[in-house]
Amino acid sequence: MSAVIEHDNHEDHHHGPDKGLMRWVLTTNHKDIGTLYLWFSFIMFLTGGVFALVIRAELFQPGLQIVEPEFFIQMTTMHGLIMVFGAVMPAFVGLANWLVPMMVGAPDMALPRMNNFSFWILPFAFSMLLATFFMEGGAPNFGWTFYAPLSTEYAPPTVTYFIFGVHLMGASSIMGSINIIVTILNMRAPGLKLMQMPLFVWTWLITAYLLLAVMPVLAGVVTMMLMDIHFATAFFDAGGGGDPVLFQHVFWFFGHPEVYIMILPAFGIVSAIIPTFARKRLFGYASMVYATSAIAFLSFIVWAHHMFTAGIPITGEMYFMYATMLIAIPTGVKVFNWVATMWKGSMTFETPMLFSVAFVILFTIGGLSGLMLSIVPADFQYHDTYFVVAHFHYVLVPGAVFSIMAAVYYWLPKWTGNMYNEALGKTHFWLSFIGINVTFFPQHFTGLAGMPRRIPDYALQFADYNMISSCGAFLFGFSQILFLFIILQTIRGGKKATDQVWEGAHGLEWTIPSPAPYHSFSTPPKNLEEAHG
Amino acid sequence: MSEQSYEAYYVPHNSKLPIFASLGIFLTLFGIGSILNDMTAGVEHSAGTWVVLVGGLVLGFTLFYWFATVIEENQQKLYSDQMNRSYVWAMAWFIFSEVMFFMAFFGALFYVRFWVVGWLGGEGDRGPSDMLWPAYTPEWPLMSNPEADKFVGPAEVIPSLQLPLVNTMLLITSSFTVTIAHHAIKEGNRKKLINWLAATIALGLIFLVVQGYEYYHAYVDLGLTLASGIYGTTFFMLTGFHGAHVTIGTFMLIVMLGRALKGHFDADDCFGFEAASWYWHFVDVVWVGLFIFVYLLGGGPTGF
Numbered sequence: 001m002s003a004v005i006e007h008d009n010h011e012d013h014h015h016g017p018d019k020g021l022m023r024w025v026l027t028t029n030h031k032d033i034g035t036l037y038l039w040f041s042f043i044m045f046l047t048g049g050v051f052a053l054v055i056r057a058e059l060f061q062p063g064l065q066i067v068e069p070e071f072f073i074q075m076t077t078m079h080g081l082i083m084v085f086g087a088v089m090p091a092f093v094g095l096a097n098w099l100v101p102m103m104v105g106a107p108d109m110a111l112p113r114m115n116n117f118s119f120w121i122l123p124f125a126f127s128m129l130l131a132t133f134f135m136e137g138g139a140p141n142f143g144w145t146f147y148a149p150l151s152t153e154y155a156p157p158t159v160t161y162f163i164f165g166v167h168l169m170g171a172s173s174i175m176g177s178i179n180i181i182v183t184i185l186n187m188r189a190p191g192l193k194l195m196q197m198p199l200f201v202w203t204w205l206i207t208a209y210l211l212l213a214v215m216p217v218l219a220g221v222v223t224m225m226l227m228d229i230h231f232a233t234a235f236f237d238a239g240g241g242g243d244p245v246l247f248q249h250v251f252w253f254f255g256h257p258e259v260y261i262m263i264l265p266a267f268g269i270v271s272a273i274i275p276t277f278a279r280k281r282l283f284g285y286a287s288m289v290y291a292t293s294a295i296a297f298l299s300f301i302v303w304a305h306h307m308f309t310a311g312i313p314i315t316g317e318m319y320f321m322y323a324t325m326l327i328a329i330p331t332g333v334k335v336f337n338w339v340a341t342m343w344k345g346s347m348t349f350e351t352p353m354l355f356s357v358a359f360v361i362l363f364t365i366g367g368l369s370g371l372m373l374s375i376v377p378a379d380f381q382y383h384d385t386y387f388v389v390a391h392f393h394y395v396l397v398p399g400a401v402f403s404i405m406a407a408v409y410y411w412l413p414k415w416t417g418n419m420y421n422e423a424l425g426k427t428h429f430w431l432s433f434i435g436i437n438v439t440f441f442p443q444h445f446t447g448l449a450g451m452p453r454r455i456p457d458y459a460l461q462f463a464d465y466n467m468i469s470s471c472g473a474f475l476f477g478f479s480q481i482l483f484l485f486i487i488l489q490t491i492r493g494g495k496k497a498t499d500q501v502w503e504g505a506h507g508l509e510w511t512i513p514s515p516a517p518y519h520s521f522s523t524p525p526k527n528l529e530e531a532h533g
Numbered sequence: 534m535s536e537q538s539y540e541a542y543y544v545p546h547n548s549k550l551p552i553f554a555s556l557g558i559f560l561t562l563f564g565i566g567s568i569l570n571d572m573t574a575g576v577e578h579s580a581g582t583w584v585v586l587v588g589g590l591v592l593g594f595t596l597f598y599w600f601a602t603v604i605e606e607n608q609q610k611l612y613s614d615q616m617n618r619s620y621v622w623a624m625a626w627f628i629f630s631e632v633m634f635f636m637a638f639f640g641a642l643f644y645v646r647f648w649v650v651g652w653l654g655g656e657g658d659r660g661p662s663d664m665l666w667p668a669y670t671p672e673w674p675l676m677s678n679p680e681a682d683k684f685v686g687p688a689e690v691i692p693s694l695q696l697p698l699v700n701t702m703l704l705i706t707s708s709f710t711v712t713i714a715h716h717a718i719k720e721g722n723r724k725k726l727i728n729w730l731a732a733t734i735a736l737g738l739i740f741l742v743v744q745g746y747e748y749y750h751a752y753v754d755l756g757l758t759l760a761s762g763i764y765g766t767t768f769f770m771l772t773g774f775h776g777a778h779v780t781i782g783t784f785m786l787i788v789m790l791g792r793a794l795k796g797h798f799d800a801d802d803c804f805g806f807e808a809a810s811w812y813w814h815f816v817d818v819v820w821v822g823l824f825i826f827v828y829l830l831g832g833g834p835t836g837f
Contacts, residue, residue: 018547026547108544110619113599117551124559157570164562171558174630182622186615187542212630220637227770230569232684232760235641238662239680241763243649250637313657519544 016518025120028112029518030097031415036119037094038408042484044086044126045401049477051079056439056473058456059466072456073141074133080144084262085169086126088396091404092265093118093176096204098415100180102509102516103198105189105525110182118176125168132158143454145255148236148247152228159229163222170215177208177215184208189508189524189531195289196532198507199282202289203268206296210257210264213300218254221247245310252303260299263363263395264292266403267334270356272507273410274338277353278345279504284337285532291330291337298327308379317376324374328367335364350502351425355406358398358433366394369444384454387447393440397476398433405432405483412490413497417515420490428486431479438472506530543611550602553595560588604792604805617804624808628815631778635819638774642767642826646673649763653679673832678762687757687765692836693828696747700740701824704779707736708817711786711810718803723793730790733813737783744776771827775819782816785809 017023017032024036054075058066067075097115101108109115132139137156140146151159184197184205194202224247227233234240236247267288275282282288304312304320338360349357369391373379382388405428413419442465447453451462458466497514508531512520525531567581606612654671655663666679678684691697710733717725748769751757759769789809792798798806 022547025552026549028545028548107542111623112544113548113551114623116548117554120552120555121558124555128559128563157574160566160570161563164566167562168558174627178623178626178630181626182619186618186622212626213633216630216634217637220634220641224637224641224770226569227759227766230573233766233770234678234684234760234763235766237680237684238649238653240678240684240766241650241653241675242645242766243652246641246644246649249644250641253637253640 026116028108028116030101030109030112030115031516031518031520033109033115033119034094034097034099035415037090037097037122040119040122041087041089041091041094041404044082044090046480046484047130048079048082048087049480051075051082053473053477055079056470059458060470061467062458062460062463064457067456069456070138070141073143073454074139076454077140077143077146078129078133081129081140082126083396084144084258085166086122088262088400088404089173090122092204092207092262092400093173093180095200095265095269095404095407095411096176096180099411099509100183100201100204101187102512102520103201103507103531104184104187104192105508105521105528105531106183106187107519107521109179110187111179114175115179118172118179121168121172121175125165125172128161128168129165132156132161135161145251146225147251148225148228148244151247152225152236155229160226163226166222167219170219173211173215177211180204180208181212189521189528192528192531195286196528198268198532199271199285199288199292200265200268203264203271203292206292207261207264210261210296210299214254214257214261217250218258221250221254224250245307245312248307248310249304252306253300255306256303257296257299259392259395260295262400264295266359266363266400267292269403269407269410270338270359273352273356273406274341274360275506276410276502276504277350277356278342278347280341280345281506282337283340283343284333287333288337291333294330295327298323298330302327305374305379308376309383321374321376325371328371331367335360335367350409350422351420351429352406352410354426354429354433355402355409358429359402359406362394362398362402362436366391366396366399369394381450382447384452385447386443386451386453389453390440390443390447393443397440398436402432405429408487410502411509412487413501414509414514414516416491416494417497417513418490418494419497419501420486420494424482424486424489428479428482431482432476435472435476435479439469439476440472442466442469506532541613543606543613543616545606550595550599553591554599557588557590557592557595560584561592562588564588600788604797607802607805608797617802620804620808624804624811628811631815632819635771635774635822638767638771639822639826642771645763645767650675674764675762676764684760684762685756687751687755687761689755690757690764690768690831690833691747691751691755691828692834693824693831695836696743697824697828700743700747701820703736703740703743704817704820707733707740708814710736711813715803715806715810718798718806719800721800723796726798727790727793730786730793734783734786734790737779737786737813741776741779741783744772744779768827771823775816775823778816778819782809782813785812 017027017029024032027033054067055072058064058072097109100106135158137158140151140156140159140162142150142155146162184201188197224233224235228235228237234242236242236244238244271282271288302320302324304316305324308317308320347353369387373382373388373391409420409425446462446465449462451458499513500510501514502510508525509516509520511525511527511530564581564584564586567584568579571579571581650671650673651657653662653666654669656671662679668677668681669679670677674690675686677686710729714726714729714733717723717729757765757768759765786809789806792805
C-alpha cells in the first residue's frame, strides 16, 4: 500500500512531476518547494550582494564618489533586509524542505499545500519591498534594524510598504515553521525516536520554535510603527508618554532569537558534514542537542545587549552582560564537539568539508568578537562601529552562508544525481575564503579605531583598510558567479553519483537512490539505526 | 510495523489554491498600504481602494474554496489519523504564535507603565526629561501627556467594573457554552450541539456590540482615543486586537454552526470544531488578561 495518495484532477494517475512552468507554481512536493526556496534565496543573495558591492565601491576611497548619501543608506538598509529575510532564512527553509522529510523517513511535508503557500508569499513580499526603490521618497533608509523614530517620524512614505512586506515575510515564516515542526513531530518513520534524529532535524525543530515565538513579535513591532505613523498613537513618541527605546526592546526581543534562527540550522549542517569526512560518528550527540536547546533558551533573555548605549538602567546592563556571556558555554560545547569529532579521524577535504572546517574556525572568531561586544564598558567604544559590522559578518557570512554552501555541495549529488566538479568547488571555496577574510578582518581594526557604520564617507586614516576591504568584497562577490556555474554544470550532467555519495555518510537520505525519487519514502524505512548521522 | 498497517498519508498532487492566496494577500496589503499613505498625505479617493477590493475578493474566495476543499477531502475519508494529527499540531502551534503576538503588546504596556511614565517625570537617571516637560505628572492612567498640545490626554477612562465586567462574564460564559457544545458532539446529540453553539455565537456577538458601544463612548464622551497618548494607545491596541480576534473566532464558530446544520462532525471526527473552540478559549484567556491588567489593575476608576 502506498503511503502517498496522489490526488489528481486528471484521470491518468502519475507519480512524477508535471511538465512546464506550472509544475513550479502549483507544486505540493517538498523537493520542488525546497528547490524553489533555494533558487529564490540565491537570487536574493546576488541582489543583496550587488547592494553590498555598491556600498564597498563607495567606500573604496574616502570622500563621495559614486552614490549620494541618501542612496548609500538605502543600500545598507536593503542589503541587510534582503540578506537576512531573503537570502539566509529562505535558504535554510529550502534545505529543511528538501532534507527533513528524507531524514525522518516521511513521505512529504505534513501540510503540502500550506508549504507551497509559504514559499509563494515570498516573491510577492520582496517585490513589494524592492518596488520601494521606484516610489516617491525612495527605499527604506533607516537601517535593517529600523529604529524608531528614524522609521516612524523621519521615514519616507514607502515605510508603509516595508511594514506590509515584513508582515508577508512573517506570515511565510510562521506557516513554514508550523509545517517543519509538525513534520518532525508527527511524520517521523514509525519507531524513529527524537534522540535518533540527525542534528540538522533537531536544530531545525528548535529554530522553528524560535521563529514561531518571535516572528509574531516582529509583526507586533511593525504594527506599532504603522499605528504611530498613520493613526497618531504614541508607542515610540515620548511626547505622548511612549518611548523610542520601547521600539528597541520589542525589536531586539525578536532580533536576538532571529540571529540564532540564522545560525542553528548551520550548526546542524556542519554536524552532518564533519562526521562524514572525518569518518567518525559525531562526538557528543546528546550534548549537541542540549547545547542547542540551551542557546535557544538563552536567546530570549539577552536582547538588551544590543542596547547598552541606549540609556537603560545600569543594573539592566549588568544583567544582560552576564547573561550574554553565558551563551559562550553551550556554543563552546558545540565547537569542542566538532573539534573532537575531527580528532584522530581519517579526514579528507572535499569542498563541503572545507567549507565546514572554515565555518568552525571563522564562526569562532565571530563568536569571540561577540563576547568582546558583550562587555558593557567596552561596548560603549565598539557600539555602531565597523567592529560590530565585522563581528556579525563573521558569524553570518563564513557562518550561515558558508554552511549553506557546504550543504549545497554536500547534498547536490543526492538532489541531481551528479557529482559536482571537485576542482572548481575547491577553487570556489578558496576564493570565497580569501575574499571573506580580506573583506571583514580589516573592519575589526577600523571599527576599534572608531570608524562608524552606515556612513558613506570616512576619515583619511581609514583609507588603506577600506581599500583592502573593498577588494576582498569584489573578490568574494564575483566568486559567486563560479558557484552559480558549478551548480548549473552539476544539474546538467557530470559523473554519476552513487546512492551513498560519500563513503562516510550516514543518514536515511543516503539509503535512497541518487537523484532522490520524487517521493522518497512511500513506505516507511526500516533501517532506523541509519538515521542518526 | 508491517507495510499494511502503515496508513496512507494524503498528499494532494498540485494545488491552485496557494498561488491565488498569495496573490490575494499581496494585493490586499499593497492596497491597504496605498490607502494609508494617501490618507496620511491628505489625498482623497485613493486608488488603493480598488486594489484592496480586488485583493480581498481573491483572498476571500480562495480561502473559502481552500477550507471547502479540506472539508470535502475529510468527508471523503481521505485523511488518516496521522493526517488529522498534523492539523491538531498545526493549530496548537498557530495559537502559540498568536499568544506571542499579544505578548508584544502586553510587554509594551508593562514597560511603559512601570518604567517609562516614571522616567519621563525625572525618576532614575532620566533627569533631563524633567526639564523638558516641567508640567508633566507621572501617573497611570496617564491623563496629561508630556507634550500636551500634540497629544491631548483623555478626560476620563473606562471604569473597570461596568461594561468590561459584563464583557468578562459574557466571554467566560461562552467558554462554558462552547464546551457544552463539544460534549454534545461526543454524545452524538446534534440538537444540543446546534443550540449551545448558537448560544456561544450569540454571546460573542453581544460582546462585540458591547465593545463597540464602549469604543463609541470612549471616543465621543470621554475623549479617550488612539491619539490621546500612551494610555489610549495601549488601551485601544490591546482591546482592539482582541476584538479583531473575537470577530475571527465568532466567524469560525458561525462556519462550524453551518457545518453542524449540514450534519458534519461526529464523536471521532470533529477537529474542525475543536480547532475553532481552542481558538475561542484562547481569545477568552487573552480577555481575562486584558480585564485584569488593562481594566481591573489598570489604575482607573472601578465605577462602583
